[in-house]
Amino acid sequence: MGTVLPQNERNMITEEGVILGKKLFYDPILSANGKVSCATCHKPELAFTDGLALTTKGVSGQPLKRNVPTLTNAAWIEGLFWDGGANDLESLTFGPLTHEDEMAADLTQVLAQLKEDDEYVSLFNNAFPELGVSTSALSRALSQFERTLVSADSKYDRYVRNEGVNLSEEELDGLLLFKEKCAGCHAMDHFTDYSYHNNGLDASFVNEDFEGIFQGRFRITRDSSDLGKYKTPTLRNIALTAPYMHDGRFASLEEVLEHYNSGVKYSGTLDALLQSGDAIGIAITEVEKKNLILFLNTLTDTNFITNPQFKN
Numbered sequence: 257m258g259t260v261l262p263q264n265e266r267n268m269i270t271e272e273g274v275i276l277g278k279k280l281f282y283d284p285i286l287s288a289n290g291k292v293s294c295a296t297c298h299k300p301e302l303a304f305t306d307g308l309a310l311t312t313k314g315v316s317g318q319p320l321k322r323n324v325p326t327l328t329n330a331a332w333i334e335g336l337f338w339d340g341g342a343n344d345l346e347s348l349t350f351g352p353l354t355h356e357d358e359m360a361a362d363l364t365q366v367l368a369q370l371k372e373d374d375e376y377v378s379l380f381n382n383a384f385p386e387l388g389v390s391t392s393a394l395s396r397a398l399s400q401f402e403r404t405l406v407s408a409d410s411k412y413d414r415y416v417r418n419e420g421v422n423l424s425e426e427e428l429d430g431l432l433l434f435k436e437k438c439a440g441c442h443a444m445d446h447f448t449d450y451s452y453h454n455n456g457l458d459a460s461f462v463n464e465d466f467e468g469i470f471q472g473r474f475r476i477t478r479d480s481s482d483l484g485k486y487k488t489p490t491l492r493n494i495a496l497t498a499p500y501m502h503d504g505r506f507a508s509l510e511e512v513l514e515h516y517n518s519g520v521k522y523s524g525t526l527d528a529l530l531q532s533g534d535a536i537g538i539a540i541t542e543v544e545k546k547n548l549i550l551f552l553n554t555l556t557d558t559n560f561i562t563n564p565q566f567k568n
Contacts, residue, residue, distance in 0.1 A: 261331050261403055267346060267396045269403060272383035277401025279379065280394060282568040285369055286353060288315050288360035294352070294398070297324045300567050303493035303560070304328060304405065309504025315360040321469045323504035328492050328560070331403040334450040338486045338502040339476050345399035350391075363391050370394075407492050407560040415554070416445070423554060430551025437538050438548070440529045447491035447555065453527045454484040456520030456536065457501060470503070483525050493560065495553050509552060513545045 263269060280286060284293045296313050298304040304327035310319040322338050330336075330345060342348035352358040353366075370376045371389045384393040412431075414421035423431065435444070443449040452473040461471045461484050469475065473482035486502045500506040506515060520530055520537035530536055540548070560566070 261406065263403075264344060264346065264399070267399060269400045270383065272379070273397050273400040274404055276379040276383045276393075277397035277399070278566075278568075279376075280398055281401055285373075286359055286361055286366055288362065291315075292359050295568065297352075297358075298327055300563075301496075301561050303407070303496040305497045307498070309499045309507075314355070314358040316357040318357045320357055322502050323499065325489060326493065326497050327402055327405050328407045328490055329446065330405055332446055332450070333490075335452075335487060339473050340452060340487055341476050345402050346395045349395040349398050366394075367391065405560075405566060407557040409559045410492065410557040411554040412551075413445075413557070424550070426547045426550045427554055428551075430547035430549070433540075433544050433548050434551055437540065441488045441527070442491050447494075448488045450488065452482065452485040452487055453529075454523065454525040455486075455516075456522070456526050456530055457505070457515070458484060459521040459523050461523075472502075481525060484523055485525060491552060492555050493557055495556050496561065509549050510545065513540055513548060516540065517545075 261269065267273075281294045281298075284291050284296070286293065292313065292315055297306045297311050299306055306313060306324045309323060310321065311324050312319050314320065325338065336342035336345065336348040337351070342351060350363075353361045354363065367389055370380070377389060380387070380389045380393055380397075383397060384390075387393040387396075411421055411423070415423050434442075441449055441451070441453055441455075454472070458470075461474070471483055473485040473487075474480065476482075489497075494509070498507060498509070500509070500512050506512045516530075516538040517540045518537065520526070522536055526536065530538065
């Protein structure tokens with residue numbers, strides 16, 4: 257994959273913006289109780305996830321309704337959150353910042369605290385002299401840092417670039433199986449099509465108690481054809497980002513593959529790629545599962561998760 261970063265023309269990446277964004281990302285000053293930072297739920301060693309099905313690490317201690325998504329290659333993501341409720345990283349920022357169960361920030365109070373910190377005042381003025389310490393600058397800085405979180409140096413990448421790395425026979429078999437059975441949604445080389453699919457997790461989507469949170473993309477578009485559809489996540493660093501799916505229901509890649517093999521549930525919006533005549537799902541043998549997982553493990557980018565530029 258190319259590593260030329262997509263840019264937001266209204267928020268071009270600068271060294272000063274990234275420095276400020278990184279400091280903000282790791283600083284619990286942004287939360288109501290001064291204990292929760294962006295990195296509380298987006299840990300670099302877990303490819304910027306937190307390892308929980310539904311995290312309870314927010315200010316309220318209550319479980320969130322959705323699994324924490326990875327920030328791997330966030331610069332390329334079109335539509336943020338599992339339902340695409342945010343158009344870009346800038347607009348996404350205020351969701352977790354102000355959500356009562358996440359950081360629960362009072363933005364006026366946060367800005368007041370930042371303005372009392374001489375280092376922050378200097379960093380804001382250096383990065384955004386026309387904005388100073390403001391919510392707009394805060395959002396832009398966090399977004400700039402998140403856009404630098406590029407993963408493109410896995411074993412698979414080095415193999416593709418002919419850098420003297422070979423895949424084993426089983427890994428190569430897994431790659432061929434992946435192209436045949438998985439790449440329809442997890443398109444290479446980003447390993448996502450940046451679209452939304454109903455992958456047969458549920459047969460119905462009635463959950464009024466949670467304001468339609470499990471109705472998928474429909475919650476945003478109000479288009480009935482979007483019921484049960486969720487954003488296709490990237491599979492880069494997938495071995496590090498368990499548990500899986502929008503609600504973290506599967507603890508392992510083995511469980512994910514068995515879902516596609518035998519657990520797909522029919523509904524009116526089930527993706528056509530999971531239907532063949534009267535059959536639904538994707539037939540996968542035990543050997544194929546093993547080799548697919550071996551291939552998926554080659555997408556782990558150790559340099560990404562240990563990169564000091566990304567860590568506090």
